[in-house]
Amino acid sequence: MRSPTAAGWIKPALFLLCLVPAINLAHGAWTNTLEVNPLETLTHSTGTWTLRFLLLTLLVTPLIRIMKAPVLLRYRRMLGLFAFFYVLIHLGTYLWFDKFFDWQEIWLDIQDRLFITAGMTAFVLLVPLALTSTRRAQRALANAWNRLHRLIYVATTAGLLHYFWLVKADYLEPIIYASIFGALMLARIRRPIAVSASGTS
Amino acid sequence: MLIRVPRRSDEKESAVTDPEIYRQRRIFMQQCAAGVAGLAGSLLVGGQAQAGLTIGAVQSSPYSTDEELTPMHAATHYNNFYELGYKKEDPSRNAAALITEPWTVEVEGHCENPGTYAVEDLVPVDQLEERIYRLRCVEAWSMVIPWLGVPLSVALKKLRPTSQARYVAFQTILDPENLPGQRRAVLDWPYVEGLRMDEAMHPLALLTVGMYGQVLPNQNGAPIRIVVPWKYGFKSIKSIVRIRFVEGQPPTAWNQATPHEYGFYSNVNPEVNHPRWSQRRERRIGEFRKRKTLMFNGYAEEVAHLYSGMDLHKYF
Numbered sequence: 001m002r003s004p005t006a007a008g009w010i011k012p013a014l015f016l017l018c019l020v021p022a023i024n025l026a027h028g029a030w031t032n033t034l035e036v037n038p039l040e041t042l043t044h045s046t047g048t049w050t051l052r053f054l055l056l057t058l059l060v061t062p063l064i065r066i067m068k069a070p071v072l073l074r075y076r077r078m079l080g081l082f083a084f085f086y087v088l089i090h091l092g093t094y095l096w097f098d099k100f101f102d103w104q105e106i107w108l109d110i111q112d113r114l115f116i117t118a119g120m121t122a123f124v125l126l127v128p129l130a131l132t133s134t135r136r137a138q139r140a141l142a143n144a145w146n147r148l149h150r151l152i153y154v155a156t157t158a159g160l161l162h163y164f165w166l167v168k169a170d171y172l173e174p175i176i177y178a179s180i181f182g183a184l185m186l187a188r189i190r191r192p193i194a195v196s197a198s199g200t201s
Numbered sequence: 202m203l204i205r206v207p208r209r210s211d212e213k214e215s216a217v218t219d220p221e222i223y224r225q226r227r228i229f230m231q232q233c234a235a236g237v238a239g240l241a242g243s244l245l246v247g248g249q250a251q252a253g254l255t256i257g258a259v260q261s262s263p264y265s266t267d268e269e270l271t272p273m274h275a276a277t278h279y280n281n282f283y284e285l286g287y288k289k290e291d292p293s294r295n296a297a298a299l300i301t302e303p304w305t306v307e308v309e310g311h312c313e314n315p316g317t318y319a320v321e322d323l324v325p326v327d328q329l330e331e332r333i334y335r336l337r338c339v340e341a342w343s344m345v346i347p348w349l350g351v352p353l354s355v356a357l358k359k360l361r362p363t364s365q366a367r368y369v370a371f372q373t374i375l376d377p378e379n380l381p382g383q384r385r386a387v388l389d390w391p392y393v394e395g396l397r398m399d400e401a402m403h404p405l406a407l408l409t410v411g412m413y414g415q416v417l418p419n420q421n422g423a424p425i426r427i428v429v430p431w432k433y434g435f436k437s438i439k440s441i442v443r444i445r446f447v448e449g450q451p452p453t454a455w456n457q458a459t460p461h462e463y464g465f466y467s468n469v470n471p472e473v474n475h476p477r478w479s480q481r482r483e484r485r486i487g488e489f490r491k492r493k494t495l496m497f498n499g500y501a502e503e504v505a506h507l508y509s510g511m512d513l514h515k516y517f
Contacts, residue, residue, distance in 0.1 A: 035290060036279035036486060037342060100491070105479070112474060166477065169387045169458055170287040 014075055018082040021049045022089070039097040046090035051163065053083035054156045055180050062187035077133055080152070084130040091123055115165035122158035125151045156181055259349060259414070264405060265333035266499075271344035273413045275486050280420045281338065282439055283388055284373065284380040291382075292420035298379045299419040299440065306425065310370075310446035313361035320425045323356040324410050331414075332407050334430035336437075337469045337498045341478040343485050348428050349411030354402040362398070366446035370395040371427065371438045388454050394438035395451035395465070396429065397507075405430055405503055431500040433467045464517040468508070469498035473517045 025045055028034040034041040060076040063069070099106050109116045129149055132138070138145050160181060163174040278293045285292035285299060306318045333347045357369065375391035377383040383390045400406065407428040410417055417423040422439025429436050435455050445451070455463035462476055471481045471494040482491040497504050508516075 036275045037289070037484070039484070039489075040342075097489075098491075105481075109479065112479075113476060115477070168477070169283070170385075172385075 011075070011078070014078060018053070018078065021045070022086070039093065043090065043093045043098070046086050046093060047163070050083055050087040050090055051156075051159055051177055053079055053086060054152065054159060055177065055184065057083055057152065058156065058181070058184045062184060065187075081130060081133055084126055087123055087126060115162050118158045118165060119162035122155045122162060125155035125158065129155070153185070260328075260330045262330045262332050264503075265331065265347075266335060266345060268333075268335065268345045270333070270413075271346060271486050276344055276346050276412065277418050277421060279486065281340075281434065282382075282420055282422065284376075284382045284390075284392065284440070285420060286382050287387060293418075295381055296419035298381055299374070299423065300376065300379055301419065301424045301440075304424050304442075306441060307443045308360050308445075309443070311363045311366040311448065312446045313363065314359065320410060323359070323425065324351050324408055325355065328355060329410075330407075332428070334405075334407075334428060335498050336428075336430065336434055337483060337494065339433040339435060339463070339467070339475065339478065339480075341480065341483050341494075343483045343494075343498075345485075347413055348407055348409045349414070350407040350409035350428070352404050353406040353408045353427055354404065356408050357401060360444070360446075362446045365448050367398055368395050368447050368449065368451050369398060369401045370443075370445040370447050370451035371441050372443035372445075373438055374440045374442045389457055392438060392454045393451065394427075394436055394453050395447075396436075397450075399507055400429070400504075403504060403507065405500060431468060431497040431504045433463075433469055435463070436467050466508075466513075466516050468504075468513065468517075469494065470496060470513055470517065472496075473514055 025034070025042060029038060029042065032038065057076060057079040060072055060079065064072050095101055095106065099109070110120050111117070129151055132141060132145065132148060141148065160174065160178050163177065164171065167174055279289045280292040281289070282292040285295040304320055306320070306323060308315050308318055328351045329349055330351065331347050331349055333345060336344045336346050362369070371394045373392040374380070375383065377390070396406070407430075409422075409426050409428045410424060412418075412421060417426065422437075425441050426439040427437055427441070436453075450465055453463075453465055455467075456465055469480075473480060480494055483494045484491050495501070
């Protein structure tokens with residue numbers, strides 16, 4: 001994957017940039033500046049960053065088309081894996097700090113609370129995508145890989161529902177994220193020919 | 202798009218409340234303190250005596266818990282007060298948007314003494330008590346806060362409710378010009394709450410004007426609010442401008458917004474499942490481990506009889 005022609009520093013720089021929210025949170029946790037309820041701040045922030053990285057991942061394909069820059073494809077996997085990185089922390093904060101690994105309680109939560117059901121669904125759907133993100137898996141699965149990775153649409157939808165159902169009254173932020181997701185989906189539907197063209201390239 | 206990390210410098214009190222408003226209210230509280238100390242009138246307008254807005258010589262109460270207090274900074278910077286913004290840190294940042302001077306409370310409905318009252322009329326300064334109560338939010342966190350006030354029953358008795366008054370309804374200030382949270386219909390403004398008459402007359406229900414020995418900060422519901430410690434926090438309505446004695450169960454803000462989640466009673470009850478939060482446990486702010494939530498927030502001995510014979514799963 002290393003190309004001597006493309007600017008070699010972009011990928012490491014992007015990698016560090018994607019880590020900034022995590023570093024920020026770690027620093028905040030260390031210095032105890034994550035507001036009054038740090039565990040809540042940690043949970044909310046990692047959840048929001050998961051959603052943002054999912055949307056950034058979904059932005060790549062339309063951006064390739066609009067900018068006619070197929071080179072952008074090489075950054076998509078990293079963005080997707082960062083979404084998974086943040087969802088792992090997000091889930092971890094819930095399992096540990098909220099439920100203290102009380103599996104019975106967690107199972108009740110998944111059944112009783114729709115927003116937990118949706119969130120867990122989103123996570124479960126992201127697992128196979130992360131596992132098959134290697135070049136080898138991509139080659140082995142061939143066309144099936146593309147079909148499998150369309151699960152990101154379902155996972156993002158579940159993630160958005162998770163957000164909507166968790167909010168008490170102020171729906172502004174989930175509406176903004178859902179609108180961006182809608183726009184990114186529309187960008188795919190509008191030019192089906194271009195989609196298949198970039199898909200095969 | 203970086204996440205916001207708060208700086209220590211964001212938290213200056215001067216940024217929270219207009220100093221002039223603070224100054225005027227300090228004078229009021231000094232009058233209170235003076236009244237309690239039996240020195241009424243001697244400290245009234247002394248300009249330089251304002252340094253401490255601490256209220257001394259307040260009666261303590263057998264109803265107080267001896268649990269460790271939540272730090273004042275936490276109790277004043279982690280608030281649900283949607284009128285001042287929808288995020289926990291918003292109310293302290295936007296506190297100056299709540300104009301508390303002048304302030305009057307309209308009293309109406311089935312009572313012998315309706316009319317317009319000043320805060321001081323409703324909260325007799327010589328009866329101020331400190332009550333250290335547990336506060337349990339429906340969002341499964343809790344605090345321990347020392348409030349200053351008088352039993353709500355003291356004020357209500359003065360208004361002489363008639364036998365037709367079966368409930369008492371409260372209303373928060375409506376001021377969308379100034380209150381940033383009221384510019385969007387996130388709730389059906391103004392915020393309204395209510396109690397059954399026997400709940401309101403219960404000695405635990407407190408009509409509150411201060412906390413931590415000081416005047417209520419705006420973000421905590423200045424200048425006058427109630428505190429009903431056996432119910433979820435949203436029942437303890439803030440910044441009250443209207444009290445109305447009514448016959449039928451009055452509408453309440455969160456119940457109107459989401460009826461199946463927030464009932465009229467909203468007593469703290471670990472057995473009643475909530476669609477968002479398990480109510481079995483709670484996080485005391487500042488603690489890592491969660492603790493078990495107690496029936497009626499630990500006040501069962503005092504209040505359980507109010508609900509004897511009621512199906513609390515139905516009347517949640």
